[in-house]
Amino acid sequence: MTRWGLTIPLPGTPLPAHAELVRALPGWGYTDVWSSEVSGADAFTPLALASVWQPQLTLGTAIVPVFTRGPALIAQSAATMAAAAPGRFVLGLGASSPAIVEQWNGLPFEQPFQRSRDVLRFVRAALSGEKVSGDFDTFTVAGFRLEQPPVERVEILLAALRPQMLALAGSEADGAILNWLSAEDVGRCVTAVANPRARIVARIFVCPTEDAGYARSLGRRLISAYLTVPAYAQFHRWLGRTEQLGELWRLWSAGERAAAAAAIPDEVIDALIVHGSAADCRTLLGQYVTAGVEVPVLAVLPTPEVRTVEDLARTLAELAPAAGRR
Template sequence: MSSQGVSRWGITLPLTGVPLATHRELVRELPDLGYTDVWTAETAGTDAFTPLALVAEWAPTLRLGTAIVPVFTRGPGLLAMSAATIAELAPGRFALGIGTSSPAIVEGWNGGEFTEPFKRTRDTLRFLRAALAGEKVSETYDTFTVSKFRLERPPAAPPEIMLAALRPGMLRLAAREADGAITNWLAAADVPKVRAEIGPDAELVARIFVCPTEDAEAARGLGRLLISSYLTVPVYAAFHDWLGRGDLLRPMHEAWAAGDRRGANAAIPDTVVDDLIVHGSPEACRERIQSYVDAGLTTPAIAVLPTGADPADLVRALAPKR
């Protein structure tokens, strides 16, 4: 661990395969274990807000965050209401992370239109700033119009608003107008490049995929499945081009485009898997996570991957040493 110790140490909940209601005991342990944050995601499992409402009751000192809520799948007013509800339950301890998500989720799963994602995110951020401050909003933005919206229960402490950001344009928007940036699928060595775009003071959150097992081949096998599923999405492909992995990942992209899913997985080099998936003993995993912090990450949001062991025990094993 670094000589400065741990400042923030977050976990992604709910855990894979664990019923939401049965998280109570673990959540109540998290502060004593050294965890400071609970972050949620929103794809096709739980929504991002409901688990945080439970955590606010079960462990009222933890900071809560969404990483992330898509800006296309809710109307602006509903998004503001959902955020205000969690901010009321956890005053001063909630960070609302918003982002574009992906065409598969927005269009394929939710029947929306994935158009002008940068502008939609910027417009949603500006609307939320006003709405969560209790203002009455009537505004024509580039991507939507709001008429006479005012929250009936504006939070006493408006939440921080953070942007999901992968490349310079969105990272710079986060630095200019948000309270920080949330990123995903990067190695510790990539953190300085991302940090350079947002400056030294903005908060940088990253979801880090952690597979606490010393069976390296099993961890790499799972890692390859995840990498081929995510990094073939255009926005992530462009992100890794920018990070400098374009040549290493080109064989994967070519096999995937040809419909050869098995070949795409096999084409991912071990070095890429080992960079993007933290695996090894719990102690080795903790050291790898800390290396992200040492490189400039403010807040790791650990996502525990299944190993066959009890997921709650893995969370306990990954707690920071104090």
Template sequence: MTRWGITLPLTGIPLPAQRELVKSLPDLGYTDVWSAETAGTDAFTPLALVAEWAPQLRLGTAIAPVYTRGPGLLAMSAATIAELAPGRFVLGIGSSSPVIVNGWNAREFSEPFAHVRDTLRFLRPALAGEKVDGDFGSFSVKRFKLERVPEQAPQVMLAALRPGMLRLAAREADGAITNWLAPSDVPRVRAELGADKELVARVFVCPTEDVAAARGLGRLLISSYLTVPAYAAFHDWLGRGEDLAAMHAAWQAGDRKAANAAIPDHVVDDLVVHGSVEQCRERVCEYVAQGLDTPAIMVLPTGADPISQVKALAP
């Protein structure tokens, strides 16, 4: 089955005002709604609304950080959405970033690989309704048992940017969720994950034919994300280290304007989909042709009506 996802809620529109759009998504050809969690809505509440508004859609978190909730609360949140959307919920978990975990949530960010791995190993029995008790390595849990066990446990996918996490997802999870990659990068990621696991990617789409505006917004986002150590290492692995070296140097020097200017046009064009709606849709299809199972389109602000853009980007 070819999947076509959208990231909700849309920026700048009140969540209740997105109800009619959500109801229309299945008829437009969308199969999935994916949420995000940074400093806007939490990852779970919008999906509870979507479960009611459009019960045909599959729902997913991309992603819920493993540090900002305790293991038990994370299992409870996931079980709630799984109860609302039986067989149609994917729990995507990941480490997030030091800024979000430590800077914004006052939690220690340490051993991210181990913490994600151990959270996955806790969630499997917890979401199946088993009593969980023991030391998982990076944390311990004492006698946790869900009071409301979902009829069908959700799939669990891992946010994965490099071989170690991709291979963990291949061994122990139901798939991987990735971010900030070009269509040409998909085969390399797929090779580490394997052919039998689902690969989801958030695809940043800026539907405008104003190339300068699209690249300007793309540069702001790229410098914000790709200077985070995990994303920097990801793009080194993908082969963009040399292209992004000047950006990193300027960023380290505290000159954000120079960092943005140092990002080559071709890097922006690789990582941010822009152009007419038709061109954007074709570009997203390139990801699928290269081996991506599920694009989770993230519509970037262009000044136009994002609801109309989501409808126009439908498959």
């Protein structure tokens, strides 16, 4: 069954102002809220608040970086969220990026695949109540046991971009979290996961405006910031966009930031950013579901039409799957 998620916090909206919005989500057809952790809110606090504001929702992290917290602390935070929302919490883990790990947190970004695998294995064991000791490839743990392991099993997903990590998500996690891809890209990722029982979650950037110029201008800024990160660049080379994005990467490496953004073709923006009327956006989101995404998670971008919380509420209601059935 398809679930429908929303990324929180929403941009430009204070966290306390989310309370009424979150309470309304099930009535509009949303089943999930998922956090992100970049340079705004942390991954857990918005979900803790949402667990009180609306106890019907499934709560997920997308993602908790495996480098910026110790393995035991990740397990503790996950167990706490699982206690606050029994049976409704999903832990999403991921490698994150050198900028977040090294430049912002002063930690080495080394062996991201191995670190992700090791944290996944450790947290899985710790959440089951085991006493964990051992030499993992990227860290050593001696005698850790959660005081209060979750009563119900916690689903663990892995953010994955390329074949090795996608295969790990299918073989050792409960599924994969995808990001920055088109509906047409989903099938290739699902094939690489290679597990028909794996849950496929995708964060999808949605710019609900009929002003295509605005949406593409915003999309250029976002794409130039994200797809120049080495992991995302390699992901899109694997997806077959070397010719379309080669000039972006060349100019970005040369320090010509504005020219790099301008070099992104409109068709790439239109593939990676869902935009248009609310009805158009719902249709495009449905293509991700048809391609194999079980949980589309909308990352709603700001638009000129949304100036107040009331505007935002109306937009979220119009984007929701229930709106298409009225």
